[in-house]
């Protein structure tokens with residue numbers, strides 16, 4: 001007998017959603033996370049949910065709040081050379097996205113799991129995994145420093161970019177395909193009403209800016225910056241000046257800035273997603289830069305491939321789906337890698353580019369906004385390719 005059927009390392013969107021979907025199929029899991037519940041529920045992350053992510057959350061009753069408190073967006077604005085161009089998702093692909101912050105998704109998932117009696121162990125870290133034999137063993141340590149272990153029939157690494165499970169699956173923590181970018185985002189939260197009805201992605205000679213939102217009274221915005229920028233280096237007035245320069249002549253409503261952070265950019269895909277009775281999902285398997293708003297959505301798509309594969313394996317001893325997991329998940333992962341890289345390189349100021357490089361970039365932006373086919377590719381990728389089983 002094992003402690004549970006599936007040990008899930010990581011209580012982020014991927015780990016919690018997986019435990020929810022498995023429970024709907026009568027499969028038990030234990031979820032552990034090194035962070036505290038408060039830390040998970042309060043950390044500000046991304047904010048855009050694809051059409052099918054919202055469908056999964058609502059149809060499986062993981063979150064109804066997304067429909068009440070989330071805001072549906074049917075387009076974005078691309079700005080460059082001083083003009084804005086709306087990409088009309090609804091008209092182009094008949095789908096939209098929802099602005100609903102990741103930490104709200106996590107609050108909903110944690111509440112749903114706890115209400116169902118789920119074992120969620122916060123402040124408990126995995127220190128090692130052995131999943132080559134029929135019984136999987138996850139070594140753990142809890143907040144008091146006491147060592148422990150969980151035995152299971154399968155272990156899933158949903159433990160983020162510094163995944164411990166990945167070390168077992170690939171034989172190293174850093175084995176995979178990397179792409180580094182010479183810039184980062186300086187993000188702020190401020191008290192102000194929205195400055196525009198939809199998100200603005202702005203390319204400018206002063207660098208990229210993203211005007212996003214959180215609610216009627218709180219806004220989230222980002223400036224392209226040096227990865228080593230000290231988030232406290234600029235005064236509020238200097239921050240607003242940069243935002244204004246980068247979206248001009250569009251005007252912005254400013255307000256008190258109450259949080260600042262720097263997000264480093266990286267693209268990564270793990271060299272393998274599965275070994276024996278272990279598999280990786282979400283950021284443990286891959287990382288994308290935030291420009292395409294794909295991170296959380298890609299984690300959800302992985303889980304929709306893995307959940308039926310685990311059901312077949314655990315309920316029926318059927319290996320076929322789990323053997324196909326990596327290939328099926330990676331097909332979407334690499335499309336999302338391309339889209340995230342493409343948006344990033346198209347929209348950011350590239351300091352290493354010569355005049356040819358800058359003018360070529362404007363040509364690329366024009367190729368998108370002047371063409372319905374170009375706009376449709378962006379709309380299709382941003383709102384999300386259809387997810388498996390939906």
Ligand code: PHB
Nearest residue numbers: 046047212290291292293
């Ligand atoms: C956000 O609101 O945090 C956000 C929105 C869109 C992105 C990235 C981040 O592409």
